[in-house]
Amino acid sequence: MAFKFKLPIMQSPSRQADKAVDDAQSTIMDSLQQAAAKGSRFRLPLIGDRPVAQQLQSLGTLFVFFLVVTAFVAWVDNRTATHGAAYTSASGQMRMLSQ
Numbered sequence: 001m002a003f004k005f006k007l008p009i010m011q012s013p014s015r016q017a018d019k020a021v022d023d024a025q026s027t028i029m030d031s032l033q034q035a036a037a038k039g040s041r042f043r044l045p046l047i048g049d050r051p052v053a054q055q056l057q058s059l060g061t062l063f064v065f066f067l068v069v070t071a072f073v074a075w076v077d078n079r080t081a082t083h084g085a086a087y088t089s090a091s092g093q094m095r096m097l098s099q
Contacts, residue, residue: 047059
């Protein structure tokens with residue numbers, strides 16, 4: 001095992017400016033790849049400090065909740081469309097009967 005012990009060196013202002021330009025040109029994927037190479041992992045904002053099992057349980061609960069909300073919205077949309085079609089049909093029949 002070889003260890004590299006190096007003392008921090010003082011950088012000139014031109015090198016610092018070059019590094020700032022390199023950082024400004026890097027993409028999000030570059031920073032994520034660098035973080036993965038360093039061994040750091042991405043944490044979710046509210047549940048990142050919990051164990052993985054609890055994270056999956058929380059995410060599963062949120063998924064089911066939003067699935068139910070989506071099903072409810074689809075049901076309301078279908079009901080509204082059906083009633084709208086029935087009202088249109090009834091008004092068309094009334095117009096024909098009134099002539």
